[in-house]
Amino acid sequence: KNEVEQSPQNLTAQEGEFITINCSYSVGISALHWLQQHPGGGIVSLFMLSSGKKKHGRLIATINIQEKHSSLHITASHPRDSAVYICAVRYFGNEKLTFGTGTRLTIIP
């Protein structure tokens, strides 16, 4: 069964700390997405990766295709980064996205 595992489920950190959220998947994928969901519920797409590394502001996403693993890093974390971060993959030959259950991040001032 194709699944997506995220860790940790919950993460609380002090403002300014470096944050890492991990995502593992089971078989070959055509793309991996990192998404952000704020308390209101709407989802924002942060990154789409098929290889390597991408950076946008304080956010960095990496993917290791051989290890079937991706990480989302946040540098100099801020309370406004508090949200649920969701990893989703598109497996080869599959139209749909398969989602992880999310990591709830809380940044304390």
Added chain:
Amino acid sequence: DGGITQSPKYLFRKEGQNVTLSCEQNLNHDAMYWYRQDPGQGLRLIYYSQIVNDFQKGDIAEGYSVSREKKESFPLTVTSAQKNPTAFYLCASRADRVYGYTFGSGTRLTVV
């Protein structure tokens, strides 16, 4: 600006009533999707449509129906046959041959 509009944001219905959730996009995207989110679970695919007048069932289609009469619109009807309809519903779209998705802000449906 282009995007996806879902309405309403909050919706309350009595048990046994059908209810239709709206999803409109002005991105000229070919594919559109409906997902359901329950606490502690990942988003699950209800229905998707890759082209006008065509749609396919996702993993949890029972109790739901959709239509795709226009490229920009993909409404979802939650029927009385859906046994546990209270959930958060998200609509998404994707341009053909492009892997990136755009998500709406969601509709929280509560059936009482």
